[in-house]
Amino acid sequence: MTLEYTGRLEDETVFDTSRKSVAEETGLAEAQPEREYAPLTVEIGAEQVIQGMEEGLIGLAAGETETLTIPPEKAYGEPSDDNVEEFDTEELREMLGGQTPEEGSYLEAQNGSQGEVVHVDEEVVRVDFNPRLAGETLTFDVEIVDVN
Template identity: 80%
Template structure:
């Protein structure tokens, strides 16, 4: 049975950047080899189950799953437009240094640190001086072409 919109699909996957760097996987052995398991020691690496068309994964992944069947493997190459988009200056926010220090209880983040917004998004501090702090809230994978090796485990 080929995957169609609305199907519940369980899959194993490994996501890579153009240079071959593994950024995510459902497989414990791949995570250990890529150093991901060390960075997220509490994460369980198990197959992912999604409803195709439910917006649970990026658009390019949903489109790439359509037509596949249980037991099949495929490599999906997803351009930024169907993944996390291009980086945008609109996602870089500027804060008055003194106001941010007050909001953070007297502490001040340094370049490379992260701020968490009220909506849960994270922004990397890309500039910090006496007057202004800039945080980049673009998704970390914005602008990247992503490659996923997928194995369809089950289709319901």
């Protein structure tokens, strides 16, 4: 199935879209200049998109538009303290080539997940690896381009 989509948070902030015009209007295009905007092709049942989106796409036909509202448990889950990791400040500084991370900056773990530095002191650095959209109810406006 191929679709165009725009994803919004509850406050109407657009956080993702396949449409270049929407990306330009909302400033996403500036934030991600290397990104290509094109319809998304997904295979239903292959877990390529969040559960709530996959469930909402089932049964839609080409040409149909739909607004899907997806609660956190069918999107990125709730934030968990288990996803906040502590590092020894000195060890982390060595791993980063002598730099001390700053609060609000992002680090990439070896598995590729992104974490936000939420605390730094002389002994410990805390990094929050919760998904950026954890705890959020997401709304997707979708338009089905093609069903294969």
